[in-house]
Amino acid sequence: MEEKQTKKVMLSGIQPSGDLTLGSYLGAIKNWSARADEFDCYYFMADLHSITVRQNPADLRRRTLEQLAQYIACGLDPEKNTLFVQSHVPAHTQLGWVLDCYTMFGELSRMTQFKDKSAKNADNINAGLFTYPALMAADILLYQPDYVPVGDDQKQHVELCRDVATRFNNVYGDVFKIPEPYIPKVGARIMSLSTPTSKMSKSDKDPNGCVYLREQPEVIARKFKKAVTDSDTEHCVRFDPAEKPGVSNLMSIYSACTGKSMDAIEAEFDGKGYGAFKPAVGEAVIETLRPVREESDRLLKDKAYLEQVYREGAEKASYIANKTLRKVYKKVGFLAK
Ligand code: TRP
Numbered sequence: 001m002e003e004k005q006t007k008k009v010m011l012s013g014i015q016p017s018g019d020l021t022l023g024s025y026l027g028a029i030k031n032w033s034a035r036a037d038e039f040d041c042y043y044f045m046a047d048l049h050s051i052t053v054r055q056n057p058a059d060l061r062r063r064t065l066e067q068l069a070q071y072i073a074c075g076l077d078p079e080k081n082t083l084f085v086q087s088h089v090p091a092h093t094q095l096g097w098v099l100d101c102y103t104m105f106g107e108l109s110r111m112t113q114f115k116d117k118s119a120k121n122a123d124n125i126n127a128g129l130f131t132y133p134a135l136m137a138a139d140i141l142l143y144q145p146d147y148v149p150v151g152d153d154q155k156q157h158v159e160l161c162r163d164v165a166t167r168f169n170n171v172y173g174d175v176f177k178i179p180e181p182y183i184p185k186v187g188a189r190i191m192s193l194s195t196p197t198s199k200m201s202k203s204d205k206d207p208n209g210c211v212y213l214r215e216q217p218e219v220i221a222r223k224f225k226k227a228v229t230d231s232d233t234e235h236c237v238r239f240d241p242a243e244k245p246g247v248s249n250l251m252s253i254y255s256a257c258t259g260k261s262m263d264a265i266e267a268e269f270d271g272k273g274y275g276a277f278k279p280a281v282g283e284a285v286i287e288t289l290r291p292v293r294e295e296s297d298r299l300l301k302d303k304a305y306l307e308q309v310y311r312e313g314a315e316k317a318s319y320i321a322n323k324t325l326r327k328v329y330k331k332v333g334f335l336a337k
Pocket of ligand 1: 011012013014015046049135136139140148149150154
């Protein structure tokens, strides 16, 4: 315990509302595992967030467990990281309610994700979808993290979290640490293979746009062969996200999987065209994901182990979260029980 307090804290979550994608692996999870020694790390399955959109209950349960297995298979050692399921730690919803009362209607109305998701789910624009960023602020602030690693699309939510925390601190004193978003440069935004101007997303309507972590090699190879390249005439592998979003995205993926620089990749495919490049990216991805798939398949056969991991995770997380929650309850004037 003593030693932990000197380490900086890092926290992030991913919704188990779809299978994990190559985008979340390269942009997020892969980088998380390297930080376990330096930081005190908390990672969770954001199942409370998932139900802002209708879910099939059996699928949600299965994906939550699969996500845990994949976190571990991606290198997040449960001995070194606190891995837990959001709904197992009631402090999230408890602080979420308090923060709802310190988050403004106007602020929430400006969230681009709310606008996007309400356009996509016009028949289910529920209050949870609207107040989701306040719950996310609670997820974060409970653990007093220094850094919150997220993709670009979540930056606005982390900024709102900072605003709400600052507002609360201005009234009650220093209750919350103000966290920094932490956005990795390479792989921060892996784009769809079929529409390279939008983020690779598990909710992509086109199944060819997105590669899943547990997908079979043949399927991955096919998706990369079909990947959209750009309609320019030069047909060369050159990194230029504005003019050549498709090729640049494939280059980012290749770079993240192989560690090669953009210059090295341009040189490697100089004069070879897209016909050689696309399958090479597919192969690099297959080799990167193979150990993850094999290890998560193995872990999913050991339900008792996974249960032990998430139970211990929830216990460790609750201990820290409840400390913050008690402080908040006291500050806002709730009678101690
Ligand atoms: N909103 C995030 C997403 O959709 C998931 C999330 C929920 C999260 N709570 C969080 C991420 C707290 C970081 C910190 O990707």
